[in-house]
Amino acid sequence: MKAVGLIVEYNPFHNGHAFHLHASKEAADADIVIAVISGNFLQRGEPALVSKWARTKMALAGGADLVLELPYIFAAQKAETFANGAVSILAAAGCDALCFGSEDGDINAFLNTLDFLNENQAQYNHKVKDYMKSGVSYPKALSLSFEEFEGTDSLISLAKPNNILGYQYIKAIQDQKSSIKPLTVRRKNADYHDEHFASETIASATSIRKAIFGEDENADKISQYVPQATFDQLKLYFSEYGLFHQWENYWPFLKYRLLNMEANELQKIYEVEEGIENRMLKAAVSSSSFGDFMEKIKTKRYTWTRLQRACVHILTNTHKEEMYLPQEKASYMRLLGMSLAGREYLNKMKSHFSLPLVSKLSSFKEKPIHLDIKAAKVYSCALSGEKQEKLLKMEFNQPPIYMK
Template sequence: MKAIGLIVEYNPLHNGHAYHLRASRDVSGADIVICVMSGYFLQRGEPAAFSRRVRTEMALSVGADLVVELPYAYSTQHAHWFARGGVSILDDLFADEFYFGSEAGHIDDFHELDTFMHENTQCLQEKVRAHVKSGISYPSAQARAFFDLNPPAHLPDLSQPNNILGYHYVKAASRQLGARIASQTIPRISAAYHDDTLPPDQSIASATAIRKMLSESGDAAIIRPYVPEQVYEMINRFYVQDQPMHEWEAYYPYLQLLLSTRSAEALSRIYEAEEGLENRLIKTALTQPTFHDFMHAAKTKRYTWTRLQRLSTHILTGTAKTDIDEALGVPARPRSVRILGFSESGRAYLNRIKKHTPLSLYHRPPQNKNAQQWLDERAARAYYAILNGSERVDKWKEEYTQPPVYPD
């Protein structure tokens, strides 16, 4: 029985994601597709548009067989930790290969890129430091430093977001983890990662554009051409019930309260609060009425939107530097994983591997939580804080009572 893995957010799942899943299964001839999916907060520091349970239903509806959660300690991280967490879980679930989407589209080029970067590590780091000193962000400094090395033209472009993740996936599997799992890539088609408009003559749009259009229109019908029909029906159900997607704007009063009532010293202990950045956020929160205004006022060339969102997420969830240190631990790979959903084939696969995997698999949080699980629970509490009282309490209870998603 061949199993392959995908590392996903599905925020929300769209036609491009469905294509990637189908193409990965077809190319590999896999019997089982495992999705490691981010939970309530995502890699760019955003709340998931829809809950992890709804996104699990989306994944299973387009052919996933097993969906497990990428823990908060990895899902809200820079690319190298995000990649390391996802690849590690798939390796420990005995997936034979994992497939990622990329702008480059050729796996041999990623392996060559990994070798090139490893051979030029010292020079690259020196150039990154020089660019950071000029006042630009770390991701921009990395991209410029890469091109300063005059890499072969066929190597994946590290200014492209999916190529960056792809590089870190390959590096994690082959160099950091010494994983058994093999890396593969599927070329992205049509919409680019950050495109924020819906293309009128295509059926594939970016998740960024889909979220933007949902936010602006308040009508799920506008995104119907760009998502699988079953996904559209799930999203439309929420809009009919006047339960739109989760957005940062709804969380801003809570973030603003924390920034306006906590001391700078206390906030400096939050993960990713570096270089006195907490002082900038405190000052900004006291003068800006909306999250959009807050982000535009706080953002600089050095401090990117993504970095500020991630720090804001950690403030919202109360995640300290020591919390992440303990959750990552040694050997810096997830030690427990929550099962979110499975098909009949996925359940059979779980039964086959559960006695052999080094992971502790669970579907309801244990009473005695490790550091990683405690962060996940705090993320759930923060995620549902914007609901009214009874709905909020019900969602918190469901963390302990709902079984994994299992389609009829």
């Protein structure tokens, strides 16, 4: 059975994702789709709107056949580390191809860009360091450095978020000497960060979340932009747990952590660098909300995303040594869900997987998984009483979801 891999967050799964999934399967001429999905906290340093279990159900209903979790150690990370972890899981699961959505939609432009930067790596790195010294953020330094080169008209733009991720996926494939074939499909209508609805049926996840977190916090207003299964899952989740997760739910816990820490303690937390700890400690005292706090700590040097990721790691008390990766590859694959075709694929291919497949948490003791467990505990803190207990129990007791 031929498998195409997708690297996703589905926060939530929408019509654009449905297009990408089916277009990827067609482009790869694949029998099944394997999706590697971020768990409780996401690459941009945000809590997922709904649990990984609810998003797994959305993915399976949308056409995915196997859903594997991207561990916390990779999920709440910069694009390069995020890509390395996800690609290593897809390779271990036997994927023949990886297909991603991009603004350019031309795989040759990505491959040419990778070759170009490999040939000019020393000069490129030097330019990046110079821009960083001037005080700009790392992503901005990468983009500005790339723009300085001549003859890049036929290459991709590294100023666009999906192009950046796509480039890192292809680089990870090359660095890991994987046989996975990279493919891309052009994104439809909505840009990655669009905050407003751009068409009648396609919208970015950002605009969908913004609509959900409107004055009355409900999912009704986004029904035309998501498949029915997603809409149903969102309604069900809200009825069961009474909220959709967002940073403001966690602000009291983050503020408590900051008010009880010294600067030298905060320096030990992953992604807290270069004096930002003093700015954070000062801002925590006078901030009444997470949004207020972020406005006070943001600087030209640090992107909003970088700061949010640091806040996630403060919230989960994740120290720098815990996120150390001797090689940027996953050491396990956690199975969250499967379709009938996915189960058939597992029966045929599982013995060939190059990483252990975890379907029952209690039977696996590999060290990095403790970060996933800790993240799940913190994620559940947005809830209280029986609702919190119910969600947390799923982390330990929920078997892989099977959807025929």
